[in-house]
Amino acid sequence: MAGKNEFYWRRLHSLLGVIPVGVFLVQHLVINHFATSGEEAFNKAAGFVEGLPFLIFLEFIVIYIPLLFHGILGIYIAFVAKNNPIRLGWFRNWMFTIQRITGIILLAFIAWHVYQTRIQAALGNAEVNFQMMEDILSNPLVLILYILGILSATFHLSNGLWSFLVRWGITQSPTSQRISSWVMGVLFVVLSIIGVRAALAFVFPDFFVG
Numbered sequence: 001m002a003g004k005n006e007f008y009w010r011r012l013h014s015l016l017g018v019i020p021v022g023v024f025l026v027q028h029l030v031i032n033h034f035a036t037s038g039e040e041a042f043n044k045a046a047g048f049v050e051g052l053p054f055l056i057f058l059e060f061i062v063i064y065i066p067l068l069f070h071g072i073l074g075i076y077i078a079f080v081a082k083n084n085p086i087r088l089g090w091f092r093n094w095m096f097t098i099q100r101i102t103g104i105i106l107l108a109f110i111a112w113h114v115y116q117t118r119i120q121a122a123l124g125n126a127e128v129n130f131q132m133m134e135d136i137l138s139n140p141l142v143l144i145l146y147i148l149g150i151l152s153a154t155f156h157l158s159n160g161l162w163s164f165l166v167r168w169g170i171t172q173s174p175t176s177q178r179i180s181s182w183v184m185g186v187l188f189v190v191l192s193i194i195g196v197r198a199a200l201a202f203v204f205p206d207f208f209v210g
């Protein structure tokens, strides 16, 4: 990848990370959070998504194809592309490195998660509902790995939004970038609480539902 072509590929990679993949992640975490209101509430929310017309078609267009593109090009960027071409401070350097590490963790985590849920359902081995997630997460090691996966995703999206705003020329001044760091920091905390609470609700429902 060189010159102008690389510029457009990186722009497409960046855009797909936010729309549709980032938007999907937020929607997915919010639907999962219905688990904190109990089995029935979760099954109803998940059932709404399951009932959407042309679901498999929608999933490929909105999730799998953009995510595969972002993931494969992400691996290339993380391992092959020149690292950190701009001079960054200590904090941003770390954020930049963790962005790449969480991307690689996400590739493995998402493949595993899709295998345990969507693929098992497609093979007729399980049904996507509260019970399925309770069975999966009742193993403490799996629960810990899921929480790590969720935190990787919330970090990767929040920090990714920070660099997205810089890349697309929206935050150019040091002040706007500092404000954006704080906003994305808050976003990371909020999304992480939503995601982790949802995961815990499948295993400790009594703690959440009175």
Ligand code: HEM
Pocket (backbone or CB within 6 Å): 010, 013, 014, 015, 016, 017, 018, 021, 022, 025, 070, 071, 072, 074, 075, 077, 078, 099, 100, 102, 103, 104, 106, 107, 153, 156, 157, 159, 160, 161, 163, 164, 165, 167
């Ligand atoms: C939940 C799934 C994912 C979401 C929501 C997501 C979102 C994002 C966002 C918003 C960005 C910032 C784009 C920019 O800098 O303009 C980004 C960057 C990045 N993503 Fe992802 N991503 C996901 C999965 C992955 C996966 C599976 C990989 C595979 C390695 C990956 C690798 C990368 C890399 C390497 C960057 C940095 C690009 C750069 O420095 O130019 N991402 N991602």
